[in-house]
Amino acid sequence: MAQLGGWRTGQRRAHAPDCMASIVQRLSDRDAYAVVSWLASQPVPADARPAAARGALPGDAADLKCGTAPAPGAAR
Ligand code: HEM
Structure with a gap:
């Protein structure tokens, strides 16, 4: 709940597109x-x-493309 709450309040953010912020x-x-x-x-x-x-x-x-999650198979 703390992780989800962090995204909801904007305390936790990821590079755009911030998929988790959209989901939460x-x-x-x-x-x-x-x-x-x-x-x-x-x-x-x-x-x-x-x-x-x-x-x-x-x-x-x-x-799906998410800012901090490379496409499957992409180099990190
Ligand atoms: C209700 C559904 C979902 C829940 C409860 C959920 C929950 C979570 C949680 C708790 C984390 C943090 C993991 C950690 O820090 O170790 C996370 C990370 C992440 N989730 Fe979800 N997730 C959901 C759906 C999705 C969907 C549908 C996507 C893609 C469209 C997504 C993309 C991501 C990404 C990219 C991260 C990493 C974000 C970062 O770099 O900080 N999530 N998720």
């Missing part, structure tokens, strides 16, 4: 609480570790 502005308090509650209730896998690289996004999401 569309969430009601109730939406945000539902997402956060669901996420917090998920078990952490025993072998959890960072992904080596972001995988390709499915369908239309593959065309």
